[in-house]
Amino acid sequence: MAHDDVQPASLACGDCPIQHRAVCARCDADELEQLEKIKYYRSFEAGQTIIWAGDQMDFVASVVSGIATLTQTLEDGRTQMVGLLLPSDFVGRPGRNRAAYNVTATTDILMCCFRRKPFEEMMERTPHIAQRLLQMTLDELDAAREWMLLLGRKTAREKIASLLSIVARRDASINMSPSARQMVFDLPLTREAMADYLGLTLETVSRQMSALKRDGVIELQGKRHVTVPDMDRLLLEAGDDSDGGFLI
Amino acid sequence: MAHDDVQPASLACGDCPIQHRAVCARCDADELEQLEKIKYYRSFEAGQTIIWAGDQMDFVASVVSGIATLTQTLEDGRTQMVGLLLPSDFVGRPGRNRAAYNVTATTDILMCCFRRKPFEEMMERTPHIAQRLLQMTLDELDAAREWMLLLGRKTAREKIASLLSIVARRDASINMSPSARQMVFDLPLTREAMADYLGLTLETVSRQMSALKRDGVIELQGKRHVTVPDMDRLLLEAGDDSDGGFLI
DNA sequence: AACAGAATTTGACCCAGATCAAGCAATATC
DNA sequence: GATATTGCTTGATCTGGGTCAAATTCTGTT
Structure with missing residues (x-):
């Protein structure tokens, strides 16, 4: 999951061919060349399941464009989304070869994949990759814990308001000044x-x-297009004491 | 409490003075000496709040003995626990100096602390520390997501059964063979x-x-002492398809 | 042993959100 | 242009778990 500290501008990192904050922000030319060798692209259509929980994972990957969801299910079909994958987010973990969640594309999506074994070997040799992944994983953990508070203790209205303010915030950080009172966005x-x-x-x-x-x-306007006339009001409804979204 | 006196064998790593899996499993003598210089111990009594959300954090730490909880709260007092800290668990994150959660001792607890700045500097120089922390953080993230499924989709009875089976499982891994049908433990x-x-x-x-x-x-027996005559039955009640606890 | 205070259990009642069931609107298909 | 299909809204009703309140242990203290 992306976060408030990640500016969209940072997603494209200079002339790095991978353009991914997880692995190339501090890579030198030699390292980039190594990455280039083990990388390939895969694309999926909206609605496709990219990975099934329990599947063999022979790669780790990052999202180039589009949105995917991580979900867990109970055998009677109850499902809970446990994370969103947005552009620049990372999926798959070094050191484990089985997927723990279903990963499903909610929009058409392009993923940049790295073969797992060589990626792990490279991580051993290239300390800043582990450091960057640690940073990202800690952010995700914070987001997950923020979400636990929402799931465990917020009312339905607060939950909706929280989700809307998070989506609004993320959209705003891409499209306009985050301090604007009024916001307009499409629900993904x-x-x-x-x-x-x-x-x-x-x-x-x-x-x-x-x-x-x-x-x-x-x-x-329609079912997906949302206008928030007063963001402060929405944040109030979300019930957060802080100024809102760690999440997404 | 059972946990104070029983330490899993894996926690003590050889003659490392820190005896902590996060930072010393692969440390050489020189690195251990560096760690020794920036470390100190703090102890807290049951019930004490160790860290308040928003506090300045000038250290990272690992639990030596005892149990602590991570909690988040809404301003009207609703609180949600978002994690447990058990012996050998790590708290505080390199690169951020504000605590995101309340940390409260539920038993008397001893923490091994490292001053933050030097720890970060050392992490830069010592790749396997970041790698180890990444591994641990990924485990925590999995646990948090497992918990999200519980919070979002399980019934009260399933939630209780899940918690009991997790505590039983962890206790069992310390005290006896994990495959035993009957289990006896104290709720912490x-x-x-x-x-x-x-x-x-x-x-x-x-x-x-x-x-x-x-x-x-x-x-x-009493309020805290629990006997589970049939673990399979309990796991069934927990509603997990898998064999239970990622958690804790 | 007796008491105080905290932790826990149990009961009675209520309500937010689930469930079941129609309708409606937008898009895709023929 | 008619007709499915899919996604969304709304209504009626039910119920799991919350709330409030009163017992009942348990724990430690004098």
Whole structure:
């Protein structure tokens, strides 16, 4: 998951052919050449499952463009989203060859993959890769823990408001000044995906969206296009004491 | 408490004075000497808050003995536990000087601390420390995500059964063969702490404990001492498809 | 042993969110 | 242009777990 400290500009790192913050921010020419040899691209269509939980993983990868979700399921079909993969996010872990989650493309997606074994060997020789991955993993852990608070203790309305403010914030950091009061963005998730993320049913998501609209917290044009007239109001509804999103 | 006196063999790494898997498993004599210089011990009593969210952190640390919890709170007082710190676990992150969570001792606890700046500098020079921390952080992330599934999608009864099976499993890995059908252990948590961990109220925890007892899934001697006559039954109640605990 | 205080259990009641079931709107297919 | 298909909304009803309150252990102290 990406974070507030990661500026979109930092995603493309100069003339690095991989253009990925996890592995190339501090790579020298020699290291980049090594990476070049073990890398390949894979693309998936929206809705495709990229990796099934339990699958053999012979690669680690980073998202170049598009969005994917990490989900866990109970055998009776209950599913919980446990993470989002946004451009520049990393998936797969050195040292383990089985996937722990389902990874599903929610939009068309392009992944930059590295063969696992050589990547691990390279990591041994190239300390700053482990350091960078540690940094990213710690960010993800913070995000996951923030989400635990949401899942365990927030009301449905607060959950929705939290998700909206997070998406708004991320969109804003890409499209406009993050301090603007009014924000406009498209939801990258269906109601069902929102429900899976928030630990709710899609009906409750829909009802709370309608409630927030009725109360003037948000405006909806169509189903995906959202206008937030007053971000402070939305953040208040989210129930966070802090200024909002660690998440995403 | 059982955990104070029993240390898994793997925690003590040879003649390393720090005896901590995060930082010394592959340290040579020279590195150990450096660590020795920046380390100190702190101890806390059960109930004490070790670190407040937002506090300045001038150290990173690992638990030598005892148990602590990581909690997040909303400003109206709702709290959610987001992690447990057990002996050998690491807390604090290189590269950030503000704590993100409250850390509270649930038993008397001894921590081995390293001054942050020199630790970071040492990490730069000593690749395997970052590699080890990455490994540990990835494990924690998996645990957090497993917990997200629990928080978002499991019923109260399943949550309790999950927690019990996790504690049983961890205890078993210390005290006896993990494959035994019957298990006996002490809960290291109060009902309130269990509730904070599971995203429930303490009344619901109590009720579900009683229900599991009534249904013969567990036996209770006193409030903390638990006997599980049939671990498979408990795991079934936990609703996991896998064989249980990534967690803890 | 008796008491105080905390932790836990149990009961009665309530409500947020789940479930079940229709309708509606937008897009894709023929 | 008619018709599925898919995603979303809304309504009616039910229920798991929350809330409030009162016992009942347990623990430590005098």
